[in-house]
Amino acid sequence: MNADLEEQEDELLALQSIFGSDEFLRDESKSAGECRVSVELPVGFNVLLKHDQTIRQYDVSFLPPLLLTFELPEDYPSSSPPSFTLTCSWLTQPQLTSLRDKLTDLYQATGGAVVLFSWIQFLREDALKHLDIHTLLELPTDESETPQTSRGKPDAERSDADEEESAPGSEPPDDQYHQVSSNPPLPPGGDAHGSDVTASETSESTDDSQGDCSSAADKSELPDSERQEEVRGIPPNKDQSYPGLSLTQSQMLLSRILIHDAEQRQKLFAGTPFDCAVCFSTWLGAECVQLHECGHIFCRACLGEFCKAQITEGNVRGVTCPQVGCPATPTPAQVKSLVGEELFYRYDRLLLQSTLDRMPDIAYCPRLSCGSAVILEKSSPAAMCSVCSFAFCVDCKKTYHGTSKCYEAPKVPEQTSEDPLAVPPQTEEGMIALLEDYTTASKWRRRLLENRYGRQTLLHTIEGRVSDRWKAVHTKPCPHCFFPIQKDGGCNHMICRWCHRMFNWE
Template identity: 50%
Template sequence: MDTEEQENELVALQSIFSSEEFARHESKSSGELRVSVELPSGYAVTLAEDDALKQCKISFLPPLRLNFGLPEDYPSRSPPSFSLSCNWLTHNQLAALGAHLTDLYRATGGDVVLFSWVQFLREDTLAFLNLNSVLVLPNVPSTPYNSQESIHAALSERKSSQTALTSGAENVQTFFLDDEKRVKGAGDNAPETFEERGPFSGLSLNPAQRLLSEILTHDAAQGQKVFQSTVYDCAVCFMSYLGSECVQIQECGHVFCQACLAEFCKLQIREGNVLGVTCAQADCTALPTQAQVESLVGEELFRRYDRLLLQHSLDCMPDVMYCPRPSCASPVVREEASGVALCSVCGFAFCVTCKKTYHGTDDCRPKRLLKSLQKEDSEQGNAELPQSVEGMKALWDDFASGSKQRRRLLVSRYGQKGLFQSLEDCLSQGWIGSNSKNCPRCFCRIEKNFGCNIMTCSQCRQQFCWVCLAVLSYEKSLQHFQDSSCSRY
């Protein structure tokens, strides 16, 4: 009768739990259950470190491991022999749980109890140990609890049933010897679905720090599993996808399908707008991780993204300039008080003012010219120039068509340097704006002076249409002019 009930219970466990939660050993009367404790929202683990508390919120804890063996007289007379192990609970806490499991068997009056044990460990462990909201990590390695610790006391109290208990003790001893072999890796009975623990054993961390690392790693892995099996709506195409086909921006939590976010990132990188590689949600400036960008756009575009991002960062640094040698052009960090910069790549030493070979501490020609212009300009008027383009053009027309006396008056009023330099800059920018367009990929200014409307950027070599600035492929550039209103010439 007991043998039949044991078999029925083990078959039921196999049908209820996955292979990651339950493994039946080759011995028909033993196995291992891995029980994931249910955590309330906002649950945290706390680590005491250097007179301070480090607290991390988590959603998953590593499972409790319940190894059990079923004596011949289970469930009618004897409880299962078992060991309970968990790296985030102390031995005393495990012993309290183990004693309660034994009490649960006694309360059944001889019924099967393994499923009830699992339910208790999953739903009531935290409340039973008064760990409802915060878990303080122990600073000493945890040791497993096994039911042998209480059997010796039971043997002395139950002399009248010496034969039955001796038989049960022999079964327990045999079971735990097998379990020790499984832990050491010497036996062949270990289930292949359960991985070996201790990935942080090579790090120089104390037990509590190593435990926190294991918990955070497990929490991230379980969170990813849940994400991949959940259905999400893409915020771009509004279609529903499994999480395994989506990407979540960690900083903001927005979710997009891989195809939409990949196309969005590729477009920004091709256009040279690396600062635009952000969350695709409107008005959201959260950034995807470097690993996410690389997996979305591929190796070639990611190298361009990485290079442009580095270049933008260097351009924003006031103490960074570039080697003037065209064959090098490497970034160089210069000292603020020094007039010389040394390229660490090609070894070229150059003047930070004129970008020529370093000529010593004497003032270089650009400095002397600047000083003379400043002196000359200081001796003349300093009236404010017009602020608008139209005003500058009117001033230039007045100067160009005026008499010598009128020109002298304008120079004395505005200063020679301010007048001519500002006019030249203004008119040059106006001409550039009227006679050139931006490359749609790198935004370099392009002038078209002859030929057809198929343009090739001299900087990034991208082909595009001069009329509508559409990006063209080298293989199908002519099709653009056949299927649109743009003319080839």
């Protein structure tokens, strides 16, 4: 084994030890491989897309990685640089060509030393600066996404397939990504070969586009080829587009950038330690939940127990952020993952019922066997259940009675010489005493009181008057919904259990 091969083996082993398998893949059958380089972005980096006079701009922290595929010739690094292909979905062909030329210059500056790690570091840290991209990346529109194939071979060496591929009127395929291939110049006296600058489609491109000696390593021989397309962020064909949506190529690219950014953010969150604001313990993000509205972070166990207690007690409006004074709520997906299927079904049902209760134009069917929600009409006192077709009065919740008034308490008959009924007590104390006597009396005593005062008088007049008097003394109406509320202790800061609004007891 000569010195070049030894340096190649040492370099590849070093790259394998530095980078994980998701970043660096080596082809064991030859001195070749590929590296996925994630570009470091500054704080406040934005991606912008202009489409149909609409500007869409998003703050991102991660972009899909650049794919650097290489093959080391036998005389690398002493005489020749690596043959490589640089692929990226969010850079244009001229930008990739500029990066390719810069990588070639970096090799020449080394004076025959290994250069792969320096290339990776350059792409990671300085690629955007080299392309004059600072805090904003403007994606190419669909009108500008028509890259053509520009080959560096002489006209005499161009094959018939090349002529057909670049013939006027030929349309590029739909799902495009940009790729540049570079091959090093041979030592003096060798055959001269130009460098290729290629804009191709998928890994199923024709062999003629990479058939000369300037092509990169055959990607079909690399392991995990299907995952390579996924990492590049490029749809292999139209069948992998979003069903039911008509998206342009630029919109598809923006969507994949945002999805990749969200996945990487979640991966970063899962490996970061956080302090739970409930138990004050330190947990990895994989064991925590972050509320999207407020950004507060709690461990999954504490937040789960808090949500379970609120749902079990029926206080679904209390399923909020445990931070004091924070009104933010977890998403339904977060609640479901915290409490499980059974409690989430109860939470979903009670939340819907609570929402309907707070709507002034919603009533419930009074039939005990139905109870469905009914939408009321402001111009009519009647309502009809759409489930059981029961028509009822909105005010008294009884069967609809037309223009006649709702139930009225019977009038107390006046005492006459011919009427044996006695006049009930006119004072509050007397009515309370009579009601207590009637409710606690024996069967014989009740019959005697009914014969003296009348059954309707005892059941409706006395009881209704006492109840109204008690509510007038011991309760106050809510200033917002006028629902009667009793104060049984505590401070004067009240919350109405009906409309859930706050007021002061005065």
